[in-house]
Amino acid sequence: xxxxxxxxxxxxxxxxxxxxxxxxxVRVLVRDREHAEEEGRLQGLDVEWIFGDVTDPETLxxxxxxxxxxxxxxxxxxxxxxxxxxxVNYQGTVNMVEAAKAAQVxxxxxxxxxxxxxxxxxxxxASKGKAQDCVAxxxxxxxxxxxxxxWGPEDEFANMFARLVPFSPIIYPxxxxxxxxxxxxxDDVATCVVKSIDDTATIHAEFELGGPEILTMEExxxxxxxxxxxxxxxxxVPKSFIKIIVGLMETLLSNPxxxxxxxxxxxxxxxxxxxxxxRFVENPRPFTxxxxxxxxxxxxxxxTLSQFFSS
Numbered sequence: 001x002x003x004x005x006x007x008x009x010x011x012x013x014x015x016x017x018x019x020x021x022x023x024x025x026v027r028v029l030v031r032d033r034e035h036a037e038e039e040g041r042l043q044g045l046d047v048e049w050i051f052g053d054v055t056d057p058e059t060l061x062x063x064x065x066x067x068x069x070x071x072x073x074x075x076x077x078x079x080x081x082x083x084x085x086x087x088v089n090y091q092g093t094v095n096m097v098e099a100a101k102a103a104q105v106x107x108x109x110x111x112x113x114x115x116x117x118x119x120x121x122x123x124x125x126a127s128k129g130k131a132q133d134c135v136a137x138x139x140x141x142x143x144x145x146x147x148x149x150x151w152g153p154e155d156e157f158a159n160m161f162a163r164l165v166p167f168s169p170i171i172y173p174x175x176x177x178x179x180x181x182x183x184x185x186x187d188d189v190a191t192c193v194v195k196s197i198d199d200t201a202t203i204h205a206e207f208e209l210g211g212p213e214i215l216t217m218e219e220x221x222x223x224x225x226x227x228x229x230x231x232x233x234x235x236x237v238p239k240s241f242i243k244i245i246v247g248l249m250e251t252l253l254s255n256p257x258x259x260x261x262x263x264x265x266x267x268x269x270x271x272x273x274x275x276x277x278x279r280f281v282e283n284p285r286p287f288t289x290x291x292x293x294x295x296x297x298x299x300x301x302x303x304t305l306s307q308f309f310s311s
Contacts, residue, residue, distance in 0.1 A: 001025045002197070003067040003105075005054055005096060006074035007047070008036035010154040011111065014190040015071060020045050022194060029054075029063050029074070054092030055083075057099060064103035069197055072096050073111045075131075077124065077156055078259050085127035093131035097138050108140040109193060114148045114182075114208055115268040122264035132206070143202040145192055147209040148270050151287045152186030153295040158287065160257045161224035162296040165232070172225065172232035175242055176217040181270040182210030183220065183287035184277065192280040207276035212286045214271055226289035227296040239266070 002019060006012035007028035019026045026045075029052040030036045037043075052063045054074050074096075075089045093110070100108055112135075116128035135142050149157045165172070189209060196202040215223075218234075225232060246263060249256040277284045285291060 001027050001066045002069045003027045003063055004071040005029045012073040013041035014186050015193050018190045018194045054095055055087055057095045060099040064105055067105050069107035070100055071109045085123050089127035090130045094134050106141045108142045110135045110144045112144050112146045114146045125268055141203045143196050144206040145209055147184050147189050148182040150186050151183045158224050161221045162228050163299050165228055165230045172234050173237040174218050174234050176266050177236050179217050179266045180214050182214050184209050184211040185285035188281045188284045195280045208272040209277050210272040210275045212284050223289045227292040
């Protein structure tokens with residue numbers, strides 16, 4: 001039985017689908033099964049649901065009974081209410097590691113982040129870096145993946161540019177002309193994780209994952225606009241002004257598309273030094289307008305506004 005945290009979320013659900021396709025027994029850890037089922041990402045999949053909260057160690061004990069491996073993806077990119085980076089991303093990982101050790105479940109796969117480092121002054125990236133340090137210093141048979149920005153139907157990066165198109169009818173801001181990224185396809189990341197489970201050569205190793213192309217932020221924005229068939233006059237906007245706008249979003253919107261904490265990603269390297277994607281995926285999918293159009297073209301302004309103001 002494979003236990004996965006964050007299995008009903010965006011990245012986790014793709015990993016679950018790949019596991020089910022490979023006929024693996026899957027146990028999905030959730031805090032609220034009703035909400036997870038309403039989201040529908042795992043609809044029709046033969047999985048076992050079990051209650052558990054990575055921030056509450058006592059709730060994790062039942063989830064490890066009969067478990068042979070753990071895939072840990074639970075993390076937050078945007079803080080809400082009392083869910084902080086330190087509480088969920090870092091301490092949640094510590095709790096999972098300790099629970100695995102107590103249950104004598106040694107196989108542990110952690111989904112980290114490219115560029116994450118505990119010494120960074122940016123809380124999101126530092127929390128992910130501290131979490132991976134905890135995993136790497138444990139006695140578990142761990143494997144870690146550090147993907148660059150992940151793109152796909154529900155990503156919180158490239159999709160933001162496509163969703164904001166209706167609200168910028170003439171001029172579209174270039175957030176950053178120079179920062180480079182290596183967008184990696186969601187299903188390619190899931191493939192890497194699933195293939196590593198039984199691959200003993202991946203134990204005690206970290207793998208950086210990037211797509212086949214290195215793109216600047218401007219190139220990503222232009223491809224997102226092309227994917228939705230939009231033409232705009234693109235203008236570079238000072239980062240200081242972007243921070244002001246994002247600050248207003250955080251104040252006015254219940255579910256802002258970006259936060260000041262996430263803007264800090266622009267200051268961190270998002271290009272792999274040693275891309276391991278080819279070790280697991282034969283033909284990694286590039287982020288192109290043609291590949292993104294099938295889902296980006298479905299975005300609607302009303303749905304975007306509803307998402308921004310939802311609790």
